[in-house]
Amino acid sequence: MTRFSFSLTATDGRARTGTISTPRGEIRTPAFMPVGTAATVKAMMPESVAATGADILLGNTYHLMLRPGAERVARLGGLHKFMNWQKPILTDSGGFQVMSLAGLRKLTEEGVRFSSHVDGSKHLLTPERSMEIQKLLGSDIVMAFDECPALPATDEEVAKSMRLSMRWAQRSRDAFGDRPGHALFGIQQGGVTRELREESAEKLKEIGFEGYAVGGLAVGEGQEAMFGVLDYAPGMLPQDKPRYLMGVGKPDDIVGAVERGIDMMDCVLPSRSGRTGQAWTRRGQVNIKNARHQDDPRPLDENCTCPACRNYSRAYLHHVYRAGEMISGMLLTWHNLHYYQELMAGLRAAIAEGELARFVAEFHAMRDAGDIEPL
Template sequence: MTTFGFELLGSDGQARTGRVSTAHGAIQTPAFMPVGTAATVKAMTSESVKATGAEILLGNTYHLMLRPGAERIAKLGGLHTFMNWDLPILTDSGGYQVMSLTDLRKLDEEGVTFRSHIDGSYHKLTPERSIEVQHLLDADITMCFDECPPFPCEKDEVARATELSMRWAKRSRDAFVDRPGYGLFGICQGGVHEDLREMSAKALIDIGFDGYAVGGLAVGEGREMMFASLDVTTPHLPTDKPRYLMGVGKPEDIVGAVARGIDMFDCVLPTRSGRTGQAWTPGGSINIRNARHAEDPRPLDANCACPACTNHSRAYLHHLTKADEILGAMLLTWHNLHYYQDLMRAIRQAIGEGRFSQFQADFAATRERGDIEALSI
């Protein structure tokens, strides 16, 4: 049986490459996890997600426990079978909804009472229930239940939420069923406050987890403040465990976070962008709906091997998005996920070859140049 674990394969400065072993396979790090909130990566089949190079997906406890229900998914063989994804899955604990659905919940020491955004029914989500739901889903990586304070937020309120999250982390650890190939991650909170981040990291290490996430960032504080928070957080996290920055992010965010010792990422950006006509390339983002693309026979990215780039022109993708054709969202989503996985592969290679600083400089220079020149029409 596979033992859950993390092997550090190399480093360049604070940037690291490694391998996370799980019950459903290994994950090469740094890794980007496409978001499959409701047991689907929107506009993609599991086969097409796998074709991009993704080795792990993210699902969401809150959404799946409401619909179709964790017990139902378990009865049907677990989330891997249910969504036809035989590689690792990480599940968010539902803690983020504690912040994002403020108007639909009541929080106390025991947990959170939610009113469903679907039908208005009431549900109690506690650390124990969150862990149980994730167990029923058969998540390879379970996240402990936490409270993510919003930004901006008074320090006293951040401290209260962080201390509550640490008590919930202990309850999550106690509720987790240890089994070969499955791991539990703690979530470091503390907002943008160095002392709270240090306190949270030490409390989590005392409890003991298989990996450590950095939560409470990418909630409006801005890139500079996020990086500053990482600078004072990652030094307090164990070097022999994977580090996961939750909800991040733009390519520039990922490269900067890797430079600060982060190993794992997730974000809805590439899939959400794909449904709104935005494509990500080495030169930055492209709005394919713009008129400049209407008669452009060139691909989004001549060096990209995804179907959108190898089989279709910018002009065709422009047409699809302007006509609100479903295929447009599918192709742009595939392209964006492929770009993100290409980025992670290039990051891993650069770290392994000891040239990550040069990679960072080249990455920034390419983005500074921007998209290719428009054709004269």
């Protein structure tokens, strides 16, 4: 049986490209993981997601434990079978959603008691229960249970939260047990304070994980502050293990993160934007709602090979969005996910060729030029 492993094939500056091997297939890094919150990437068929070039999806522990329930998914053969996705799946721990979505919640050393945002039912999520849920779901990469403090917070609050997360990381490791072929990732916390990030990284390395995430960013601190942390945080984590930046992001966030040594990212942005009439292209963001597109027979992006660009005009995409047709979200989501995966493929190739600086300069120049001129 293939064990979980990570190998680097090339570096360019701090950027890396390589392969994560799992029993369910290989993940080419740097990798972007589309988010399948409730066992579906909204508006997409699983085979369409695979067609965009995605090697791995993210599933959401908090949402799946509430509906349809982890025990039910396990009875039905696990998450891969349930949602018809045979490639790797990473599940988050539920910590972030408990903090951001749940109703009344009480945080203690044991875990978090909260009321479901779906039906108000009461739950207790602990490191042990998070590991149990993720095992029931059958995900390939499991995330340690942590607390995400909302920023801005004082150094004292961030330090207290980080140390709680490190105690929970140890409990997650203990509860995860020995699961050949599956991986447990630890999550570095510490806000935007270098000393706290260092303390967190040292503790995680002491516990030992198959991969390491940089957590607690992309929560409203702004790109400059995020890049400031990424200038040093990835280097505090083991070189020979994958590094995952959680919840990022916009295309320029992704490029900046990859330049700073990040191997994996996830974000709801391409799918959420697709449902609200926003397309991400190499020329930046296109708002298909705008009247300028209503008579435009040209594709969103003439160099894109996705179905939206190959088969439909801006005029049509504008029309179906305005008319509230389902196909609008389907086509724009497909386009956005295709663009994101194309960006990752470009980054991987550039790193392998030692041409990352040129690729990044072209990426920014194209975006700065803006969308094609209106007709």
